[in-house]
Structures are given as structure tokens and as C-alpha cells.
Amino acid sequence: MIKKITFIFFLLLLNYTTSSQILTVINKETKETLEQVTIFNKQTNNYVTTNGEGQADISDFINAETLEVRFLGFKTKIKSYEAFKQNNFLVHLTPTILRIDEIVISATKWKQKTSDLATKVTVISPKAIALMNTQTAADLLTVSGKVFMQKSQQGGGSPLIRGFATNRLLYTIDGVRMNNAIFRAGNIQNVISLDPFAIEETEIIFGPGSVIYGSDAIGAVMSFKTLSPSLSLDDETLITGNALTRFSSANEEKTYHADFNLGYKKWAFVTSLSYNDYGDLRMGSDGLEEYLRNVYVERQNNEDIVITNKDPKIQTPSGYTQTNLMQKVRFKPNEKWNFEYGFHLSETSSYSRYDRHLRTKDGNPRYGEWSYGPQKWMMNNFEINKKGSNSFYDDVTLRLTYQKFDESRISRDFNDNERETRTERVDAYSTNLDFSKSLSAKSKLFYGTEYVYNDVNSTGVNTDIDTNISQAGPSRYPDSNWSSLGVYVSNQYNHSKKWVLQSGLRYNFYSLNATFDTTFYPLPFTEANINDGALTGSLGLVFRPKEDWLLSTNFSTAFRSPNVDDVGKIFDSEPGSVVVPNPDLKAEYAYNTDVSVAKTFGDYLKLEVTGFYTHLKDAMVKRDYTLNGETEMLYDGELSTIQAIQNAANAHVYGFQTGFEAELGSGIGFSSTVSYQKGEEELDNGDKSPSRHAAPWFGSTRLTYNASKLKAQLYADYSGSVAYEDLPDSEKAKDYMYAIDANGNPYSPSYITLNLKTSYRFTDNLLISTGLENITDKRYRPYSSGIVSPGRNFVISLKANI
Numbered sequence: 001m002i003k004k005i006t007f008i009f010f011l012l013l014l015n016y017t018t019s020s021q022i023l024t025v026i027n028k029e030t031k032e033t034l035e036q037v038t039i040f041n042k043q044t045n046n047y048v049t050t051n052g053e054g055q056a057d058i059s060d061f062i063n064a065e066t067l068e069v070r071f072l073g074f075k076t077k078i079k080s081y082e083a084f085k086q087n088n089f090l091v092h093l094t095p096t097i098l099r100i101d102e103i104v105i106s107a108t109k110w111k112q113k114t115s116d117l118a119t120k121v122t123v124i125s126p127k128a129i130a131l132m133n134t135q136t137a138a139d140l141l142t143v144s145g146k147v148f149m150q151k152s153q154q155g156g157g158s159p160l161i162r163g164f165a166t167n168r169l170l171y172t173i174d175g176v177r178m179n180n181a182i183f184r185a186g187n188i189q190n191v192i193s194l195d196p197f198a199i200e201e202t203e204i205i206f207g208p209g210s211v212i213y214g215s216d217a218i219g220a221v222m223s224f225k226t227l228s229p230s231l232s233l234d235d236e237t238l239i240t241g242n243a244l245t246r247f248s249s250a251n252e253e254k255t256y257h258a259d260f261n262l263g264y265k266k267w268a269f270v271t272s273l274s275y276n277d278y279g280d281l282r283m284g285s286d287g288l289e290e291y292l293r294n295v296y297v298e299r300q301n302n303e304d305i306v307i308t309n310k311d312p313k314i315q316t317p318s319g320y321t322q323t324n325l326m327q328k329v330r331f332k333p334n335e336k337w338n339f340e341y342g343f344h345l346s347e348t349s350s351y352s353r354y355d356r357h358l359r360t361k362d363g364n365p366r367y368g369e370w371s372y373g374p375q376k377w378m379m380n381n382f383e384i385n386k387k388g389s390n391s392f393y394d395d396v397t398l399r400l401t402y403q404k405f406d407e408s409r410i411s412r413d414f415n416d417n418e419r420e421t422r423t424e425r426v427d428a429y430s431t432n433l434d435f436s437k438s439l440s441a442k443s444k445l446f447y448g449t450e451y452v453y454n455d456v457n458s459t460g461v462n463t464d465i466d467t468n469i470s471q472a473g474p475s476r477y478p479d480s481n482w483s484s485l486g487v488y489v490s491n492q493y494n495h496s497k498k499w500v501l502q503s504g505l506r507y508n509f510y511s512l513n514a515t516f517d518t519t520f521y522p523l524p525f526t527e528a529n530i531n532d533g534a535l536t537g538s539l540g541l542v543f544r545p546k547e548d549w550l551l552s553t554n555f556s557t558a559f560r561s562p563n564v565d566d567v568g569k570i571f572d573s574e575p576g577s578v579v580v581p582n583p584d585l586k587a588e589y590a591y592n593t594d595v596s597v598a599k600t601f602g603d604y605l606k607l608e609v610t611g612f613y614t615h616l617k618d619a620m621v622k623r624d625y626t627l628n629g630e631t632e633m634l635y636d637g638e639l640s641t642i643q644a645i646q647n648a649a650n651a652h653v654y655g656f657q658t659g660f661e662a663e664l665g666s667g668i669g670f671s672s673t674v675s676y677q678k679g680e681e682e683l684d685n686g687d688k689s690p691s692r693h694a695a696p697w698f699g700s701t702r703l704t705y706n707a708s709k710l711k712a713q714l715y716a717d718y719s720g721s722v723a724y725e726d727l728p729d730s731e732k733a734k735d736y737m738y739a740i741d742a743n744g745n746p747y748s749p750s751y752i753t754l755n756l757k758t759s760y761r762f763t764d765n766l767l768i769s770t771g772l773e774n775i776t777d778k779r780y781r782p783y784s785s786g787i788v789s790p791g792r793n794f795v796i797s798l799k800a801n802i
Helices: 002-019 081-086 126-132 137-144 354-358 564-568
Strands: 022-027 038-041 046-049 055-057 067-070 077-079 090-093 120-124 148-150 158-161 169-173 199-206 220-226 238-248 253-263 267-278 295-300 303-308 320-331 337-348 367-372 376-387 395-413 418-438 443-464 469-472 479-494 499-515 527-543 549-560 571-574 577-580 588-601 605-624 632-635 638-665 668-682 688-690 698-706 710-719 751-763 766-773 793-801
Touching (some): 120 137, 126 199, 126 710, 126 751, 137 199
Antiparallel strands (some): 022 055, 038 046, 038 067, 120 199, 199 220, 238 793, 267 320, 320 337, 337 376, 376 395, 418 443, 443 479, 499 527, 549 588, 605 638, 668 698
């Protein structure tokens, strides 16, 4: 009997000991459990994150001298394992907006504190994502207050960061590059393929990131982390989920979303599904008349008719729909191995490129139709992670990825029967193998390799819309392939608690092979073959004289290898000009210097400023060109000047980002950020022109309130003006989308909007969010944008969770 009692007592004790190693993290003010909190062991660089119930298994950290519990927007708690044990493994985190160090992944692909990084990294937290409740992933990036967003149409969004944009910025999703071989220098909209409801966290690395990510990472890397399946930490099945519906008045948006997580001890599944229906966008009432949409084109009785718009504030046509699906499966057989498969699918309806509908020719609209066909993106991503302590690594991750991109352009001149359809498909394969290894207590090594292969297929079809007879037409791109093989190594050396030295090096080989069809255009070549390499590096220093000071400087280089869009396309860049292929391109290089200072004053104030300078050498830019000795050619029925992308310019951009955050007590916070950038590039005649993608100064000022159930944010977004003489030469020709000054010249006016967002939690399972954007109903068009921004917009959403 005594033996049985002893045995039962032993089992109970064992069960208590096992379960007590489950750490639970709670918001001290609201008493809510916190998901995706990082528990970090600095000695081993291992970490775990809390699941949907705010729990994490820390049994691997037994006897750890220090464990850091970190979550963006909360004060870090640092204690020993034993201290957490004495508190029954229950952790209460106190909300704060003041953080000088956050845990990020994007800078090295492994978790690090921002206070150990020489590069500037901004994090958009799940809390900010939930409160701001944005329509698209493009809008989500602006939540940081440090990204300027250009839009040619409602179904779009092209970030401008530090004077760079499009294919000089890199997108990654769960560590995989999204940039493909037809990412163009003109404005792109691929970011809208990402579902903001499936995004867990977003990190923006400002400045070059080529050492870790290779080509295109010149101005910034935007890293999106999507929902990850959460495992159950006990024998109970973990079931969590959310359902949301939202309405916005400016475009009569109707959005429906649901996600569901099913977690067992070794297996977990998460499913996310969203549907968006956006109507034509309404602009504001208070603003310039030249922005109004007074007329639009409608096809009636086999004829294009100019229709007077009953409400000139409605931007017809600009509406579209979108569907997003994500499915992930996770298998974790033990503490060393983790397997995860992710499937992403996004598809839009066709949507008009609004700015093209503003063009005129001989007093009539330039186009009878101009739209993008359905934009489709699909990704299969299989990731294997292994933890182990040996001579080569402490952690290793293998990613095997296949992505498919489908897009098309459909255009037809006004009262012309011939419709031109250009369709592109890119099959993108990539393999990433990334390692981390602690060489000593002070030194850690990150290294890896990446192989990327893109296969590009492009077709052209011309259709007579009266007879419905189609025939082959010129394709936008040659059939081609682009590949990249890179090897990198990066080291972080913690000389002391005050000094951190970072260095990195990457060699990248790239190859492009294209076959040109000369049926429609008299090209003097039928093939393009490029094989070359690029060497990039970085060197950074972090100095923390005290806990409340952070100073850093970083020198880094980056490159962008020519892709299929640079080398091979034929398109109309602007009225009267046509760009033709150039098979002689080489990579362009960027040389960048950053200096950052951050200072906190107790628990109530944080100041920071970052200055930067980037020099771009052998920049790929449009220049006049000759084809078979000719300087002009007939394109789309118009005699056009021949141009080509060439390594023909140097450019430079400089500027700063500065801001402050203050806690005023009683849950009230105040913050502001301002970004300034100025750039110049060489013209063909040697003169200088402002860089097209250097946005005017812009910023955001926010007043926040956080209580147990209510969260609110009153904020102003603003931007400076760009006078005619400061417009890039390429923009001066686009008078149809700019305001007109007293001299009859185009310019971009300044603007400021006032906005309010709130959320209120009625119960543990029900949250209502509301917003009033552009409260004063301003009519404004951000610099370089084709579509006018929304007017006064009322947003309401209802979210239920289990």
C-alpha cells in the first residue's frame, strides 16, 4: 500500500514538474494571454514563442542563468529559470511604447536583438496591425510611418523607401524572396498578393541587405512573417481561431476573413481564408478640381462613348475583388527537429490601371480600355529546422520553395477595335540553406547559400473585338530564364556589453538567357546571354555607453543584377517613347553609410535619429538608344523615340529618419516620426535630375490611449510638396496626374490628414474596431501616384475569436 501511495505521489509530482515548465505570459493591465512572445536564452541563442493561449514550453532552458521575455510594446522581463519557477512560471508583462531593443529575425534570418544590430530595423507588431486594421498589405507598410506608398490604381501599392522603389527593394515572405525576374523599375503592385490578416509581424530593414538576401536589396528589405501553426503543450487539443467582417465607406469595401488553428503535441495546422470586394474609390470633397474624374469611357453599340460622370469624386473604373488562402502544416517530433509546410494562394479580379485612363490624345481619351488581368500568386514552401550543437552549426534551416506568378496587361486605344493582351507567367524555384553557430561566448557566425531559378514565359495576342478573331501579337518579354547562386557569411562579435562588431560578405553568381522573337520588331539580335558575378559586404559597429544610449554606424554595399524586365521587354514608357531590349547590361552597385543614435529617458521618453547616404554606380536607367541605326520607330501606331535600359548613370540619395516616443501616463502615449530624402541622378546630357523615387519629406504623429478594454489612436499623416522645378524630368511629362501651378506646370502639393482608430473588447471573444480616416475629407494625391487617395472613410469591423 505504501509503495502504491509513493508511486502515485511520484507520478503526481512528475506531472506537476512537467506541467510547471509551461510558462504563461499575461498582459499585466488587461489580464489577456499574449501570443508570439519570445522567450530568449542569450547564452545559447535558443528561443521559443508562446502559442495561442500565451504558453511556451521552456523545459530546454532548465538552470538557465538568464531568460529574456520579450514582446514588442511591452517591457522586457529578464530573470533566471529558477526565478520564473518560484513564480509558478507565470509572467506579467507591462505595456510600454519605449523599446530600444526588440527581437527581430530579418537582419540575419535568425532571432537577434535590435540593440545588437548596426542596421536600422523597424517592426510592425501584431498589436499595431490589429488596431490600424488596414485594407491591404501595401497599406500595412505605412503603419510604420516610415514608408511612403505610391499607387497607380486602387489595386496596387509601390513602397518608396530611402529614394528607392520597385526592383531596388526586396520583399520576403517567411524568409523566401518574392522578387522575380520580371519585377520592373516602374511601379509594381505585387505586395497586394499578401493577405494582411495572415501576416503575424512585419519587419523593415532600411538600407542594403544584399549580404543576406542577394540581388535587389538596395533600399530596404521588407520581411513578412505569416501565421505559424501553434502546437499544444499538453494532452489537450489546442483550438484557436478568428472570424472577422469589415466595411469601409470610401470604396464600399466588404471583407470576410476566418483563420483556424488546430494543435496537437507534435502536429499543428493553421488555415486562413479572406475575401475582399472593393468598389470604385471615392476621393475627398476639399481639394483641387483637376483631380476630379469628370468623364470616363464606356463601350456602347460597338463604339467607345465618353460618359459624363454623375459624381466626379468617384474614380471610375477602380474597383476589384481579391481572394487569399493560406494553409500550413507543422510537425515537431522532438525538441531538435521542426518541419513546416506552407501553401499560399492569392488571386485578384481584373482591375483597371487608373492612371492610364487619365491620358488623352487629340482631345479624346487615349485608351478605350487598360487593365491588368487577374494577378495570381501561389507559393509552396517546405521548411526544415534542426537544432544541434556540433562543429558546424547550432541551428540549421533548409527552405525548398516553388512560386508561380501570373499577370497580364489588356489595352485598347480609344475607338480602336484591336485589343492587345500580353500575358506573363513566372515559375520561380529557390533553395535556401542557412546556418548559425556560436564560436564562443562573444562571437556568433551566420552563413548559408541560396539558389534561385526563374523561368519566364510571355505571350501576346491581338483580338478584333468586333469579329472576335484573334492572332498572335508581340509578347512583352522574350522566353527566358534567370538564375542566381549566392554564398554568404556574417559574424557578430560582442567585444563587451558596450561594443558589438558586425561584418559580412557575399559572392553571387547570376545568369540570364533569353531568346527574342523578331517577327514583330526588327531587333538586330535573337539571343541574350549574361553570366557574371557580384561581391558585396558590410561592416557595422554598435556602441552602448549606457543602457539608455545606443549608437551605431554601418557601411554596406548592395547590388542588383539585370533581370528579364531590364534586358528584354518592349513597352511604352511614356507618350512618344518606346523602350527596346538591351542584351549588354551589367549589375548596378550601391554603397551606403548609416549613422544612428537612440536615447531613452527613464520610462517616459525615447528619441532616435538615423542619417544615411547611398551612392548608386552603373545605375540601370532609360536612355535614348539606336536600333538598326534608327532613333525612332512606329509603336502602337505612334512614331516614338527609341530608348533602352542602360548602365549609364550614377545616382545618390541622402537623408534622415527621426522621431520620438513618449509615455504620458494613464495609458496615454505620444509619438512622431519624420523621413526626409533627397536624390539626384545623371541625365543623358550630363545634367542632374531629382531621383524619381525620392519621395518628398513625410511623417506621422500619433496620440494613443490604452486601457483594459479600449484602445484608441488619433493620428496625422502628412507629406511635403514637390514644386515643378524639383520634379524628376520623367514626371514632368505626366501632367495628367499632377496638380497645375500658376504657371501651368505640374507639381505635387503637400497634404495632411487627420485620422482616428479605436478598438473595444466587449468580451474575451468579441472585439469591435472602428476608424474614421481623412476626417476633414481632403482631396489629395500622394507624389507620383495615379489615383487620388480616399476621402473621408468610415471603417468598422467585428472580430470573434475562440
